[in-house]
Amino acid sequence: MTKKETIERAERAKRKKAALGEDIAIGEYMTGKEHQSLNSLDEFPAEYQQDLLDAGIEPTEKDRSGSFLQRDCSVVFSTVKYPGLELMSTTDALKEHDWLKEYLWKAVPVDTDKYTAEVELDQTHGYFIRSEAGKKVTMPVQSCLFISSDKIGQKVHNIIIAEEDSELHIITGCSVSHAVNSALHLGVSEFFVKKGAKITFTMIHNWSRGMVVRPRSAVMIEDDGAFISNYILMTPVKSLQMYPTAYCVGRNARATFQTIIYAHGDTKIDSGSRAVLRGEGSRSEIISRVIATDNAQVIARGEVIGEGANAKGHIECRGLMLSDTAELDSIPELKATRKDLDLSHEAAIGKVAEEEIQYLMARGLSEEEATSVIIRGFLNVDITGLPDALARETKKMFDMSLEKVM
């Protein structure tokens, strides 16, 4: 598709409402002024440092193979320390690699809805991450998309490519300054996991009450490739709708989605993960843990579509209700298109059981302490597939986020 055709398709989809989630008036948000670039992450204004930390970003860049920071609509920092790893803004990457345009809108169609169209028509950067063939970048890359101005519309297009037999670990945080009352984040992310490659993607969303968020993500996984996503959201958000989709197109392609959501305040979330098992013997696992309290409204979705021989997929959605004014819908879906498939799901919504509280009290905890232990336990998903150090760090980030809400 030529650039002209892409723009035409985007123009036609400009008013196309999304299949899910309430409709957002994009026109209410602006592009805003340019921000100056930084020489190091600790030059980032002190008032925002905590917001970076909360999104899992290490300002000292210790144990990171590269760092990327976009503030509002400006890329302010991008550095790479590891041979075989590329990290820069998508805008720069498109100038540097002529071939990259072939990847744009390959996993997420540009005319999916008005949000993808908007990202094409009024894009403000995003990141490009690529590991060269055979390179195992075990140290994680960190990237952060930060919003510091009111009424801003951040519209990013991210491209992530793990070439054949390479390995890439990404920690990405989306964060917002506590001073922002209202803003929009549109993020298109297209992942390409080539033959025998592996990407782990640990994403922390650190939004606030006034944020409207519409990520659009898709992953193409080739033969023996693996994609693992860990998603954590513990802060309130005004409106979030997303349904990242992994296309396991290759033989034995594998996709794992683990989602942890603690929805409180007036948070409104419609979030799910989808796996399309096209390749022979491809596999997927979708796990979600959702807590809904206060007036939060959450729809937790999961879908597996089995198309390839001997494909196998499982969905596990667990919910915990902590209030009578919250609402949680758990919707797992399975679709089979042939006979040699193994698809399953389990969904459960419960409460903090009295019996469990009493048991913990019988070991000396107060009622409040016991409740907190049960909630932590409920959200505690063993994160698989990450290198040890990263798994420990992810656990730490999770504990930090949880401490803030409990």
Added chain:
Amino acid sequence: MLQIKDLAVEVEGKEIIRDLHLNIEEGEVHVLFGPNGCGKTTLLMTLLGFPSYKVTRGRITFKGVDITEFPTNERVKLGMGMSFQHPPEIRGVKLGDMVNIAQGRKEEEIDEDVIALAKRLNISVDFLNRDVNLGFSGGEVKRSEILQLLAQAPDFIMFDEPDSGVDVENIELIGKIMSELLDRNKMPSKRDKSGLIITHSGSIMRHIKADRAHVMLEGRIACSGMPDEITKNVMETGFERCVELCARNKEVDAE
């Protein structure tokens, strides 16, 4: 250590325990026999202060403190402990976490201390990393409960059917650790710990020595006596007959 006076307990509006008196001194271990549904477990849950067990009459005094109205964790702080027969599964909370909690430590790691304690019960690190009670076998539940008690080191321990669903080898190991927890290996004058063991089969009694035994029927203690004698009578003749024998002996004593 523990005094129960004229206790009556209701569960969901139904009276389960009535006219119950029991004294357990420091260093004593009592065993309570009784058929299913006689109120044995209700007694333990009441002593532990679980909210659905309502004391409608009587007082419970523990270490000289009237604890009748105390919440569970306050009783535990005073030194009570319990080995549950059917503990609940808690997802995401590991057995090792429970050991840390029982020890009153804020520690989040399953460290060398916990591992050393577990070794004494032949409990592996893998087992410490499993979600507590989730898919545990009968024997695993008992060992997990006793491990938590080892960590907690209470002064007064209640055991709810420690022998149910456990194979012969494990009963012996459990009996050994229970004896240790309850100071049974010390000279009687050196014993500080007390215990109340509930058993319906009585098989644990081959592995631990008690000081006094009671038979509970329909919410009351129907007879009390020496453990060997009561165990023998219960095993050979059943609960009701044992109580009858008990009553006859009392009459003989009275004459």
